[in-house]
Amino acid sequence: MTLDKEDRQRRLPAGRKAQLAAYVAETGEVTVTALAERFGVSIDTIRRDLDQLSADGVLVRTYGGAVSQSTASRVDRTVDVRLTMEKREKEKIAVLAASLVENGSVIMLNGGTTTLAVAKSLRHHRDLTVATNSLLVPPALSPSAIRDVYVFGGAVRTLTLATAGPVSFRTAGGSELDISCDLALIGVGAVSAAAGYTTSNLAEAAMMREMISRAARVAILADSSKFGRRLFAQVSDLGGADYLVTDSTPPPDLRDALAEAEVELLTPESP
Known part of the structure; x- marks a missing residue:
């Protein structure tokens, strides 16, 4: 034929x-x-x-x-798509972010593929308490690294497989427990000198802001593709973080703004 x-x-x-x-x-x-x-x-x-x-x-x-x-x-992408994007950059960020985590500390991780990479990079740590809104983080953590794992409740966004709700836990009697952490590791969708750290979803932004408010130290995680952009909801201004962990040096305007806000920049090239 x-x-x-x-x-x-x-x-x-x-x-x-x-x-x-x-x-x-x-x-x-x-x-x-x-x-x-x-x-x-x-x-x-x-x-x-x-x-x-x-x-x-x-x-x-x-x-x-x-x-x-x-x-x-598109701004909102499914998890399987985001897992394929900027993989090497996220792995570099994860290694740097994991170096900020001390054994025996309490950390918070928001949902996202960059923070998921961080969770996998904590395998050599010990005695950590981890609180997260991500459904993917708990199974990614090495059992030998973890003392306790907590997942914040709320509605699950099927797009991200993360909950959107209050950063809180309650006693059997219904009263809210006062919780805090040593370090919050927060992945964001965009970073700019003018708008600070932003994300596309209002509920996620609120949860990320609350994690930041409960942390003694804050590390914002963002690969270089997110520089110079602004999304719908602000998470924090630049000064709301102690560290920006990224895969390469930001452009001059952002780098200067970070220095002015006293944010420590961590890249693979950092001494």
């Missing part, structure tokens, strides 16, 4: 990749299985194509599929 021009092109690697990229851009989000059926090739072939297109920056690879760059660039 003679294949028409489109069918022949689908089976040629270069042509298939071009059509695949165009289809993902048009659809926004796709699965490996659906692509294999559409293009008439094996699942392994589609996986290799997606891996290559992801490496070329054409799309963003996710578990079981891919999303277009326009979909991935």
